Amino acid sequence: MNAKLIRRLSAFALLLxxxxxxxxxxxxxHAQKTEKVKTxxxxxxxxxxxxxxxxxxxxxxxxxAKVKENTTEPYFMTELVDHLPASDKIPSPDKILGYTVGAxxxxxxxxxxxxxxxxxxxxxxxxxxxxxxEKSEEGKEQLLVAVGDEDxxxxxxxxxxxxxxxxxxxxxxxxxxxxxxxxxKALYWASxxxxxxxxxxxxxxxxxxxxxxxxETPFIKAIRKNVVVLIxxxxxxxxxxRMVDTYNYRKANPGKNVPPLVYxxxxxxxxxxxxxxxxxxxxxxxxxxxxxxxxxxxxxxxHESVPFLYTSTGTGPYNAWLDPIVIDEWNLLAYHEIEEMxxxxxxxxxxxxxxxxxxxxYMFYVANGHNSIGRFYETFGNSVADTLDRTVRAxxxxxxxxxxxxxxxxxxxxxxxxxxxESAILLAMNFVSNNKDRFLKNFYLKSKRSVAKATNExxxxxxVPSDQTRVVEAAxxxxxxxxxxxxxxxANKEISVKxxxxxxxxxxxxxxxxxxxxxxxxLDTQYYNVNDPRPYDDTGWTLGALRNVKTxxxxxxxxxxxxxxxxxxxxxxxxxxxxxxxxxxYLINHNAENSLVTLRFKLKDLKIAAAEEPFEAGGQTFNAxxxxxxxxxxxxxxxxxxxxxxxxxxxKAIAVxxxxxxxxHLLAVPRIAILHTWTNTQNDGWFRxxxxxxxxxYSYISDQVIRDTPNLKEKFDVIIFPPVAxxxxxxxxxxxxxxxxxxxxxxxVTPNIGLGxxxxxxxxxxxxxxxxxxLQKFVEDGGVFIPITNCARDFTGLL
Ligand SMILES: [Zn+2]
Numbered sequence: 131m132n133a134k135l136i137r138r139l140s141a142f143a144l145l146l147x148x149x150x151x152x153x154x155x156x157x158x159x160h161a162q163k164t165e166k167v168k169t170x171x172x173x174x175x176x177x178x179x180x181x182x183x184x185x186x187x188x189x190x191x192x193x194x195a196k197v198k199e200n201t202t203e204p205y206f207m208t209e210l211v212d213h214l215p216a217s218d219k220i221p222s223p224d225k226i227l228g229y230t231v232g233a234x235x236x237x238x239x240x241x242x243x244x245x246x247x248x249x250x251x252x253x254x255x256x257x258x259x260x261x262x263x264e265k266s267e268e269g270k271e272q273l274l275v276a277v278g279d280e281d282x283x284x285x286x287x288x289x290x291x292x293x294x295x296x297x298x299x300x301x302x303x304x305x306x307x308x309x310x311x312x313x314x315k316a317l318y319w320a321s322x323x324x325x326x327x328x329x330x331x332x333x334x335x336x337x338x339x340x341x342x343x344x345x346e347t348p349f350i351k352a353i354r355k356n357v358v359v360l361i362x363x364x365x366x367x368x369x370x371x372r373m374v375d376t377y378n379y380r381k382a383n384p385g386k387n388v389p390p391l392v393y394x395x396x397x398x399x400x401x402x403x404x405x406x407x408x409x410x411x412x413x414x415x416x417x418x419x420x421x422x423x424x425x426x427x428x429x430x431x432x433h434e435s436v437p438f439l440y441t442s443t444g445t446g447p448y449n450a451w452l453d454p455i456v457i458d459e460w461n462l463l464a465y466h467e468i469e470e471m472x473x474x475x476x477x478x479x480x481x482x483x484x485x486x487x488x489x490x491x492y493m494f495y496v497a498n499g500h501n502s503i504g505r506f507y508e509t510f511g512n513s514v515a516d517t518l519d520r521t522v523r524a525x526x527x528x529x530x531x532x533x534x535x536x537x538x539x540x541x542x543x544x545x546x547x548x549x550x551x552e553s554a555i556l557l558a559m560n561f562v563s564n565n566k567d568r569f570l571k572n573f574y575l576k577s578k579r580s581v582a583k584a585t586n587e588x589x590x591x592x593x594v595p596s597d598q599t600r601v602v603e604a605a606x607x608x609x610x611x612x613x614x615x616x617x618x619x620x621a622n623k624e625i626s627v628k629x630x631x632x633x634x635x636x637x638x639x640x641x642x643x644x645x646x647x648x649x650x651x652x653l654d655t656q657y658y659n660v661n662d663p664r665p666y667d668d669t670g671w672t673l674g675a676l677r678n679v680k681t682x683x684x685x686x687x688x689x690x691x692x693x694x695x696x697x698x699x700x701x702x703x704x705x706x707x708x709x710x711x712x713x714x715x716y717l718i719n720h721n722a723e724n725s726l727v728t729l730r731f732k733l734k735d736l737k738i739a740a741a742e743e744p745f746e747a748g749g750q751t752f753n754a755x756x757x758x759x760x761x762x763x764x765x766x767x768x769x770x771x772x773x774x775x776x777x778x779x780x781x782k783a784i785a786v787x788x789x790x791x792x793x794x795h796l797l798a799v800p801r802i803a804i805l806h807t808w809t810n811t812q813n814d815g816w817f818r819x820x821x822x823x824x825x826x827x828y829s830y831i832s833d834q835v836i837r838d839t840p841n842l843k844e845k846f847d848v849i850i851f852p853p854v855a856x857x858x859x860x861x862x863x864x865x866x867x868x869x870x871x872x873x874x875x876x877x878x879v880t881p882n883i884g885l886g887x888x889x890x891x892x893x894x895x896x897x898x899x900x901x902x903x904x905l906q907k908f909v910e911d912g913g914v915f916i917p918i919t920n921c922a923r924d925f926t927g928l929l
Contacts, residue, residue: 190216196230200545202517206438208474208553214337215345220253221246222344223336231337232545235381237329237374237515238336239882240270243363246336247275255280256343256354262416266367267396268885272416277342278358282315289315289358293425296570297501298644299578311570316562317426319360320555324403324413324493326369326394327513328434329377330547335361335432338552353559356566360426365413365493366402369394371882377514382879386870392808392893393874393886397815403431406495407652407671409613410819414493421496422615427569428463428562429497429504432551434511437522437536438478439550441467442506444487447662451651452498453576457487459503459569463558470557471550478522478536479554483529484508488658489667490651499648500615501576503569509550510542517543577644584641590687592653593625596635598680599721602780605701607679608637612700616649619694620701627686637701638694653681678722703780707773710748713761713785716772717747720755725779728824730757732775734799737763742793748786758794759783800847800914802828805836807854808864808874808893814852818887832888833864833897842904843911853919861921864896 193214201207214222223229226246229236238246250257256279262272276286292314295302302310320338322331342350342359353359364370373391380388395402397411405414421429441464448457464481471479494504512518519541526538562569584590594604608618618637625632639649658669674681707716720726720740730738739758744751761768769785776783804821806814814830821828829846839845854861865872871892876884883889897905909915 188216189213190222193222193224193230196224196233197545197549200230200232200234200517200543201549202541202543202546205475205477206546207549208471208476210349210553210556211337211341211549214341217344220340220344221249222340227336231333232330232543232548233515234517234544235515236333237377238333239374240273240332240364240367240370243332243336244271244273247273247339247361247363250275250339250343254343256283257339258283258286262362263419264412264416266412268368270367270371272365272367272413273363274420275339275361275363276358277339277361278315279354282354282358286358289317290424293317293427293570293573296574297425297577299574299581300644307574311567311574314566314570315356315358316428316566316569317358317360317424318559318562319362319420319424319426319429319497321362321417321429321431321493322364323370324365324431325400325433326366326373327391327400328432328511329373329513329515330434330509330511330544331432331551332364332370333544334548334551335363337548338555341552341556349556349560353556353563356563357559359559360420360424362417362420365417366395367413368396368882368885369399369402372880372886375880375882378879380514387868387872389872389874389880389883389893390865393811393883393888395815396887397819399812399815401812401816403493404491404667406491406493406499407673409610410816410823414496415613417493417496418614421500421502425500425502425573426497427502427573428558429494429502430555430558431492431494431504431506432555433506433508434513434547435508436484437510437520437525437540437542438476438546439467439471439480439510439554440484440508441479441481441554442485442508443481444485444666445482445663446487447659448487449490449498449651450656451490451647451654453501453579453647455572455576456498456501456503459572460487460505463503463505463561466561467554467557471554472534474553476550476553477534478510478525478532479534479550480525480532482531486663486666488665488669489671490648491668491671495648496614499651500645501573501580501647507551507554509547510536510540511547512542512544515544517541580644580646581642583646583650584690585687589641589650589683589685591641591684591689592639592649593621593630593632593682593684593689594637594639594674595632595680595682596621596637597633600677600679600723602703602723602725603677604637604679605703605780607673607677608639608697609700610673611639611649611652612697614645614648616645617643618697618701620697622693622695625689625692627684627689627692630682630684630686632682637697638689638692640690642690654683705776705779705781705783707769707776707783708785709769710785710787712787713768714787714789715761716757716759716768716783716785717752718757718759718776718781718783719750720753720757721781723779723781724824725781726757727826729775729779729781730797731799731826732778733759733771736768736771738797739763739794740797742795745790745792747788747790748784750784757797758789760789798847801845802826802848802850803831803846804828805831805833805849805851806888807833807861807896808890809856809860809896810854811887813854817850817852830887832890833901834890834895836897836904837895837901840904840907841911842908843913846908846913848914848916849905849908851915851917851921853921855920862896862898862902865894867894 223231247259251259258276260274292310322335405411443460443464468479497504522536522538526535528535621636623634652673656670741756743754874893875889
């Protein structure tokens with residue numbers, strides 16, 4: 131059976147190339163004088179605290195009473211959030227939603243989050259909403275909200291121009307920068323719920339926006355003065371709505387099994403924040419594009435896992451390509467929050483001992499990788515909006531970085547979570563406002579030092595030579611860099627530097643540009659010190675190696691003097707079709723480009739053979755696997771049928787009048803299925819993304835289809851089983867068949883579940899042994915079963 135599998139596998143080598151690539155991957159000026167900042171600390175004496183209260187606008191006593199009621203202990207509260215100002219014309223969240231933020235029993239759908247922000251926008255000049263560039267994979271809007279004083283919001287475009295100028299110091303002098311820093315605003319961007327089971331931040335952010343817009347305490351006024359707060363209400367829009375669905379199902383079906391959050395976004399689950407290198411998800415691209423539009427000073431990603439509030443610095447080793455200033459900024463902000471929260475008597479606010487800071491695969495690298503500050507919180511979240519008795523394990527241990535640890539047992543509420551997040555982020559925003567010039571100056575300095583990189587630490591440039599095998603993949607790689615704001619040039623003529631020559635048309639990524647660090651980070655080789663602690667995430671990610679694209683690190687600075695042209699649009703390789711007076715065949719060399727598979731499926735009605743050995747024809751050499759499209763095998767105007775798809779593919783189809791004798795076989799157009807379980811769908815999502823991108827058609831089937839289809843070969847030629855965690859037994863058995871059925875399907879209570887990639891009346895049970903036998907028969911019938919990683923290990927044993 132193994133031999134059969136191996137023989138069949140060879141027919142799908144190019145498909146695997148695509149899979150491997152994927153797997154490794156988942157792997158403007160208005161003169162307004164700003165007053166000089168006076169103090170680096172927010173008010174905090176009894177007198178100052180009293181001053182906060184007396185200067186405050188009238189408060190909504192009823193709201194404050196609810197907040198108090200929903201907080202389990204007085205020390206999970208601060209004076210920053212124990213009240214909410216009242217307003218006759220601007221609605222607080224409860225006026226629109228019908229409940230106070232953090233009230234038990236309520237998680238808010240994105241449509242209602244957006245409804246609230248749009249009501250705020252209608253009623254106050256201090257709030258504006260924008261829609262992110264791309265819709266979610268399931269067609270939903272992602273919102274961006276800006277909150278600041280009236281003047282800042284009215285002149286937001288102007289302030290964006292200032293941060294854009296500071297982001298690219300090549301166009302300004304230090305004196306101009308100084309003036310821009312004085313005039314500019316710091317942009318503090320809070321991003322909610324990228325992780326759908328971490329449900330508190332979308333609730334908290336509504337109250338934060340209201341408070342920032344309405345409250346007239348000196349503390350909040352100080353924030354509005356120097357900071358524009360940007361809010362992404364919920365980053366993973368599809369996942370947020372499905373999470374609210376499952377919670378509502380729980381409430382509507384007491385005592386019944388609740389569906390786990392099988393699908394978050396359309397494709398992936400928790401690893402949606404590990405898409406910072408691939409930018410395969412709409413949410414990643416939206417963050418990147420939004421960053422490049424606003425150049426926020428800080429991007430703050432809100433997570434919920436460890437108690438009670440972990441504020442990020444990481445343990446190191448730190449990413450070696452970052453300007454070390456940002457490491458200091460992480461610490462500066464974290465320790466300010468810890469000190470201020472601790473002064474207020476709040477336990478369990480700490481830093482350091484969680485996550486390292488090495489890999490740039492995280493979403494917040496849209497900031498860290500671009501000379502800004504990327505940071506995150508982990509607060510304690512219950513996932514559901516119910517108050518629960520919780521046990522704290524390792525984090526209740528006192529340590530040098532956690533001198534005031536969380537208690538080992540705690541009654542925890544959604545409102546506690548809201549209090550922690552909102553208090554701490556307000557402290558950070560106030561600190562940034564009070565130190566606005568300092569943060570903007572650091573941003574400018576980091577940007578400047580990135581431009582100086584070429585002549586300081588180097589290299590001078592990275593070159594992606596034009597004379598390489600995978601030119602389509604090379605273009606795709608430089609387009610990814612461009613998506614990240616990296617400037618890419620093409621050589622106007624041959625480049626000749628010390629010991630190296632590169633042909634005209636080669637891509638040149640200069641290191642004398644603002645985002646040189648991001649480019650160098652992605653193209654360089656990583657050396658993770660074996661003596662360092664086990665990494666939190668990936669150790670290496672070199673893009674050239676991952677994509678099998680030749681990249682050359684050039685240290686000779688004369689490369690920067692070579693004539694080159696800036697790419698102003700994405701690189702595109704257009705395929706060519708050569709002619710012959712009476713062609714016998716068109717040959718497309720197998721150069722392992724991913725576009726070969728796209729072309730084959732686009733030309734599914736053509737008979738295409740694959741060479742089984744290298745050969746020469748028409749004076750050129752061709753690799754084994756070369757596509758042979760014979761005129762005698764295919765009717766009609768072959769040239770006309772080929773020209774469009776070949777042009778799109780970036781490949782070269784060469785007409786030859788004579789073909790040598792060679793071994794070949796006809797290529798199948800396999801009916802492919804991607805198989806998923808109902809226990810874990812994340813990994814198959816990464817596969818689906820790449821199949822969709824490469825336009826390879828497939829059926830998406832569950833283990834229950836395997837169980838219920840005795841003749842799988844009748845329907846499929848290839849079944850791909852992406853990695854699922856667990857033992858063979860747990861993969862085969864699936865979710866235990868106990869209690870009531872667990873549906874994963876659209877209903878009045880769960881409308882968003884119906885928008886996802888698959889549905890079932892009952893997700894329990896797995897493929898069962900019957901499914902295993904059906905798979906065995908499928909293979910015996912000549913089907914190709916491709917289990918991957920642990921599925922391969924476990925299933926080769928079973929079959
Ligand atoms: Zn998270």
